[in-house]
Amino acid sequence: xxxxxxxxxxxxxxxxxxxxxxxxxxxxxxxxxxxxxxxxxxxxxxxxxxxxxxxxxxxxxxxxxxxxxxxxxxxxxxxxxxxxxxxxxxxxxxxxxxxxxxxxxxxxxxxxxxxxxxxxxxxxxxxxxxxxxxxxxxxxxxxxxxxxxxxxxxxxxxxxxxxxxxxxxxxxxxxxxxxxxxxxxxxxxxxxxx
Amino acid sequence: xxxxxxxxxxxxxxxxxxxxxxxxxxxxxxxxxxxxxxxxxxxxxxxxxxxxxxxxxxxxxxxxxxxxxxxxxxxxxxxxxxxxxxxxxxxxxxxxxxxxxxxxxxxxxxxxxxxxxxxxxxxxxxxxxxxxxxxxxxxx
Numbered sequence: 001x002x003x004x005x006x007x008x009x010x011x012x013x014x015x016x017x018x019x020x021x022x023x024x025x026x027x028x029x030x031x032x033x034x035x036x037x038x039x040x041x042x043x044x045x046x047x048x049x050x051x052x053x054x055x056x057x058x059x060x061x062x063x064x065x066x067x068x069x070x071x072x073x074x075x076x077x078x079x080x081x082x083x084x085x086x087x088x089x090x091x092x093x094x095x096x097x098x099x100x101x102x103x104x105x106x107x108x109x110x111x112x113x114x115x116x117x118x119x120x121x122x123x124x125x126x127x128x129x130x131x132x133x134x135x136x137x138x139x140x141x142x143x144x145x146x147x148x149x150x151x152x153x154x155x156x157x158x159x160x161x162x163x164x165x166x167x168x169x170x171x172x173x174x175x176x177x178x179x180x181x182x183x184x185x186x187x188x189x190x191x192x193x194x
Numbered sequence: 195x196x197x198x199x200x201x202x203x204x205x206x207x208x209x210x211x212x213x214x215x216x217x218x219x220x221x222x223x224x225x226x227x228x229x230x231x232x233x234x235x236x237x238x239x240x241x242x243x244x245x246x247x248x249x250x251x252x253x254x255x256x257x258x259x260x261x262x263x264x265x266x267x268x269x270x271x272x273x274x275x276x277x278x279x280x281x282x283x284x285x286x287x288x289x290x291x292x293x294x295x296x297x298x299x300x301x302x303x304x305x306x307x308x309x310x311x312x313x314x315x316x317x318x319x320x321x322x323x324x325x326x327x328x329x330x331x332x333x334x
Contacts, residue, residue, distance in 0.1 A: 079279040
């Protein structure tokens with residue numbers, strides 16, 4: 001397989017075609033055709049019907065592009081610039097004249113829908129002054145040494161003294177303490193495996 | 195395809211007959227290469243799937259070249275897996291014209307030509323000899 005030289009030269013020739021195509025058609029149909037040229041499908045060279053545009057910016061008829069992608073399912077590239085493209089990543093162009101009707105005999109599936117992102121809210125209320133909309137929240141669990149401080153400096157903050165051993169209250173407190181220890185262990189274990 | 199009639203230097207092509215799926219093209223060897231001043235005829239056969247599938251392009255004039263076999267078949271990536279729906283007669287012929295000047299020695303169809311390519315003067319001489327030979331045989 002010969003590859004480097006001819007291919008690169010072919011592609012440069014292609015790009016020059018795109019640039020000069022306006023002038024080459026001027027001897028054909030006149031100035032009107034000249035202008036339409038920009039909106040011609042790259043594959044069928046007709047005015048794009050059910051126009052779609054690839055992310056790399058190249059215009060095609062949807063049926064043309066669909067068939068191109070269909071003929072080579074394992075190598076989906078833009079016919080113009082060979083960038084990777086895919087069926088769902090093309091943008092439909094809805095001109096004023098488009099009817100939106102499709103021939104039911106047509107086998108190509110309908111064009112992918114246009115994406116409608118939420119309009120961006122520029123100006124006005126911008127969070128809480130944490131910079132330009134870069135409001136961040138974090139969720140964390142306190143680290144080990146701080147826990148010690150928290151307990152170490154909370155000496156005698158008005159809590160009742162522990163119950164005397166042997167009373168029912170003492171048994172209850174022991175039980176609760178074990179329960180909380182168990183819960184804490186479960187959470188720690190969950191944190192480890194998560 | 196109508197682009198063909200415009201004045202690109204060294205290449206031309208026209209439909210063979212009323213059948214628009216068969217074209218005859220000619221390529222002039224680029225100046226400064228071993229093929230300069232030599233004219234080659236090619237046949238281009240377009241399948242019904244064109245432009246989604248590549249046409250079959252063959253040299254009608256025997257061509258001594260590392261990527262062209264004795265039957266005239268051409269090994270060129272854009273005619274095989276690198277084909278794009280954008281290529282037309284003009285770009286194909288231009289690609290083949292530049293293939294003449296820059297063969298791919300790595301995967302030759304004609305190993306003899308690939309060997310000889312290293313010695314450009316001998317290569318040029320051989321190309322001319324084979325070309326003259328076939329021209330003579332066509333006359334008779």
